[in-house]
Amino acid sequence: MHIQRPQQPVFCQQCAGLAQLLVDISPSQKIGNAHTEWWDSTYGKIRSIQGLQPDTCELCRILQKAFGRAPGFNASDTKISVWNKSLAEYRGFLHSTCSFEACGIKLALAPTLPVVRTEEGEEIIAFTSRFVVPLLNPLLVKSWMNRCEKHAFCQPEYSSKDFDFQFRLIDVVSGQLVTASPDSRYVALSYVWGGVKQVVLNRMTYQHLEEEGSIGVGGLRGPKAEDAPITLALDGRVIPRTIRDAIRLCQLLGERYLWVDSLCILQDDDFQDSSGAWTNADKLAQIPRMNTIYGASALTVIAACGSDSEAGLPGVHITSTRSTQIIGKIGDQILASIGENPLDAFWRSKSCERGWTFQEFLLSKRHLIFLPEQVVFHCSTLTWCEDHSLEYVDKPENVMAVPAWTKSYRLRPLQLPDASKWSQSVFFPAIFINQYFNEWLRNFLKRNLTVTSDILFAFDGALSASIGHLGAFYQGLPIDYFCECLHWSVGTNSMHYPKGKQTHTGLTQRRPGFPSWSWTGWIWNVASFEQFWLNYQGKDPSYWSRVAIWGVRRLRDGNVELMSISSPDVKSWDRLQFFPTSAFEVTDSFTHGELQSSLAMVKLSKNPLSYIIIKALTSFIYVDPEGTNKWSASRSVFTSPDFNPANLVGQLNFPEKWESKIKDPLQVIIAGSFFYGPSPKFPDQTDEDDPTIKCLVVEEVGDGQMERLTTFDTRFTSAKRLVWVPIVAVLR
Numbered sequence: 084m085h086i087q088r089p090q091q092p093v094f095c096q097q098c099a100g101l102a103q104l105l106v107d108i109s110p111s112q113k114i115g116n117a118h119t120e121w122w123d124s125t126y127g128k129i130r131s132i133q134g135l136q137p138d139t140c141e142l143c144r145i146l147q148k149a150f151g152r153a154p155g156f157n158a159s160d161t162k163i164s165v166w167n168k169s170l171a172e173y174r175g176f177l178h179s180t181c182s183f184e185a186c187g188i189k190l191a192l193a194p195t196l197p198v199v200r201t202e203e204g205e206e207i208i209a210f211t212s213r214f215v216v217p218l219l220n221p222l223l224v225k226s227w228m229n230r231c232e233k234h235a236f237c238q239p240e241y242s243s244k245d246f247d248f249q250f251r252l253i254d255v256v257s258g259q260l261v262t263a264s265p266d267s268r269y270v271a272l273s274y275v276w277g278g279v280k281q282v283v284l285n286r287m288t289y290q291h292l293e294e295e296g297s298i299g300v301g302g303l304r305g306p307k308a309e310d311a312p313i314t315l316a317l318d319g320r321v322i323p324r325t326i327r328d329a330i331r332l333c334q335l336l337g338e339r340y341l342w343v344d345s346l347c348i349l350q351d352d353d354f355q356d357s358s359g360a361w362t363n364a365d366k367l368a369q370i371p372r373m374n375t376i377y378g379a380s381a382l383t384v385i386a387a388c389g390s391d392s393e394a395g396l397p398g399v400h401i402t403s404t405r406s407t408q409i410i411g412k413i414g415d416q417i418l419a420s421i422g423e424n425p426l427d428a429f430w431r432s433k434s435c436e437r438g439w440t441f442q443e444f445l446l447s448k449r450h451l452i453f454l455p456e457q458v459v460f461h462c463s464t465l466t467w468c469e470d471h472s473l474e475y476v477d478k479p480e481n482v483m484a485v486p487a488w489t490k491s492y493r494l495r496p497l498q499l500p501d502a503s504k505w506s507q508s509v510f511f512p513a514i515f516i517n518q519y520f521n522e523w524l525r526n527f528l529k530r531n532l533t534v535t536s537d538i539l540f541a542f543d544g545a546l547s548a549s550i551g552h553l554g555a556f557y558q559g560l561p562i563d564y565f566c567e568c569l570h571w572s573v574g575t576n577s578m579h580y581p582k583g584k585q586t587h588t589g590l591t592q593r594r595p596g597f598p599s600w601s602w603t604g605w606i607w608n609v610a611s612f613e614q615f616w617l618n619y620q621g622k623d624p625s626y627w628s629r630v631a632i633w634g635v636r637r638l639r640d641g642n643v644e645l646m647s648i649s650s651p652d653v654k655s656w657d658r659l660q661f662f663p664t665s666a667f668e669v670t671d672s673f674t675h676g677e678l679q680s681s682l683a684m685v686k687l688s689k690n691p692l693s694y695i696i697i698k699a700l701t702s703f704i705y706v707d708p709e710g711t712n713k714w715s716a717s718r719s720v721f722t723s724p725d726f727n728p729a730n731l732v733g734q735l736n737f738p739e740k741w742e743s744k745i746k747d748p749l750q751v752i753i754a755g756s757f758f759y760g761p762s763p764k765f766p767d768q769t770d771e772d773d774p775t776i777k778c779l780v781v782e783e784v785g786d787g788q789m790e791r792l793t794t795f796d797t798r799f800t801s802a803k804r805l806v807w808v809p810i811v812a813v814l815r
């Protein structure tokens with residue numbers, strides 16, 4: 084193989100000692116094992132240089148450019164660490180960067196060789212760095228899309244011909260809003276409005292936006308500059324830059340149609356129902372269908388720059404942020420800097436702080452993410468970006484072939500699962516809830532919503548996408564696994580939060596208008612979201628015993644509607660009968676009288692909450708004011724207020740803000756029980772298959788109604804010490 088070595092680089096004495104380090108990052112240098120000394124991806128071998136000579140040395144010149152403006156950097160005495168970092172291995176080529184670090188800034192240089200020849204004579208585009216020029220190359224994006232369209236896992240699950248609502252699109256060629264013809268191919272936009280006064284589709288603008296040329300952005304259509312704003316004669320509102328850039332991008336990519344929520348959904352299609360409440364019919368039809376709208380898009384453009392819809396798409400228009408790449412020449416070799424993990428910048432962006440953008444990302448198969456420094460293509464199979472040329476491989480199953488961050492399986496919890504692989508498995512609901520749905524909620528609940536009552540709307544598309552796997556939902560919980568998921572919890576993890584360091588404050592703030600028993604009913608904070616769990620542990624539903632639950636929905640006309648939630652064929656009711664409550668005949672159905680008196684309580688309330696009526700056993704527990712668990716924020720709980728160790732029944736996750744509640748006994752209601760043992764036959768219990776009793780901690784809030792505070796677990800043997808009595812409770 085011919086090896087092109089850098090020719091006659093001009094180095095200072097110090098950098099001459101690093102020459103081999105730079106030769107090593109050429110992708111054709113693997114043979115001969117030149118990496119012996121430097122190949123260490125964990126800072127194993129670090130050298131350093133100190134005292135730059137940018138006037139005479141080619142490497143010093145690059146380093147001066149990269150670090151010269153860093154706060155605290157002094158060219159004569161700041162020490163710069165130097166090491167090689169291996170990134171990937173492909174067909175015998177080892178791909179590395181030469182990395183530098185000083186003053187908290189990292190610089191990773193890679194060569195910009197476009198093509199190398201393998202020993203078999205095949206020419207491949209090697210792993211190299213690539214220039215990020217001020218304007219994005221549309222052909223690069225087209226090539227990403229074309230390759231992705233062949234990925235088996237990236238095929239859209241929906242098509243716009245399935246839409247059962249009026250679907251409008253922006254025609255970027257004729258510059259107008261059109262009603263989409265069936266099976267239209269389109270690009271969707273995900274962006275942050277951020278309070279910009281922008282043109283929206285409403286009854287006043289509808290006619291204007293349907294006129295040809297009303298949504299042009301120059302470029303293809305006119306002599307004006309590409310970013311000439313379109314002003315509608317309506318309060319001086321404009322189509323904001325991000326949408327204009329997205330229109331321009333579609334034109335550059337040859338994509339004819341663009342979908343943007345603010346221009347394609349009527350924002351004021353309100354009607355007043357018989358109870359006097361206002362509802363937007365167009366939104367109501369489309370918000371639950373976000374799974375199909377984003378799921379059918381050929382590409383979802385994600386604007387991950389700035390904090391509002393005026394931030395635009397860098398690369399579609401010229402911004403200074405895209406010029407941060409460090410480029411330099413050493414000998415005849417051109418080097419350019421590459422970012423460490425471009426997706427990190429995405430997760431830190433404003434876009435990922437907003438609630439609505441969560442499902443827009445989740446539900447799309449193919450994303451084009453506009454970051455300040457570069458554009459990243461991310462699909463359900465892999466990730467490509469502008470500053471690395473990684474297209475030499477498009478099957479990242481070969482774990483050595485690409486840098487770790489490019490493998491989409493790392494993000495898989497934030498994708499839809501491959502249902503075809505699992506649909507026949509009895510484990511699928513458990514896998515779906517534990518590995519996907521939980522992750523979605525953890526990611527979603529840490530985000531902000533401008534309108535807090537949007538909590539279910541902003542997750543509605545994700546729920547719609549889950550119905551096929553889990554069945555229908557009631558207030559965000561799957562009805563078929565309701566008892567298990569009703570026992571959702573948020574708490575400290577003793578492994579991660581040793582005493583004194585834990586940050587958990589518990590859920591203490593209610594979300595108005597939503598029930599306490601659902602995750603929708605609480606305002607979440609970052610400290611608590613990490614430990615959110617829907618506790619679906621059962622591989623097989625028969626491992627759970629359930630209590631009887633009816634759901635109560637308040638209808639718009641003020642009436643209420645009952646829905647059966649606990650499964651009618653509950654087989655394991657007998658497991659709950661071990662409590663000394665022979666007077667209480669546990670069945671999975673309510674008597675007429677029980678339901679009617681509970682409904683009367685619901686009707687008393689003018690509150691629009693969703694309710695559940697739960698028929699179960701209840702008891703009281705006592706929280707030890709001193710009995711904080713050694714490793715977490717949880718408190719010891721007893722059957723009596725003397726806190727006798729013999730009466731210990733478990734631990735309770737107890738937010739500090741509830742200190743005043745410690746002096747009162749707390750009421751618990753059984754939500755179900757769970758067996759770990761293989762043979763859940765009662766009463767022949769052994770200690771090993773001693774069931775865990777799953778309880779809700781509740782408090783009375785007036786009118787005979789209760790609200791959930793937290794959850795409580797106890798083992799059967801401990802639970803027997805408590806005094807249990809039957810209850811029919813209304814939880815709101």
Ligand SMILES: [Zn+2]
Nearest residue numbers: 095098140143
């Ligand atoms: Zn030098």
Ligand SMILES: [Zn+2]
Nearest residue numbers: 231234237462
């Ligand atoms: Zn793909």
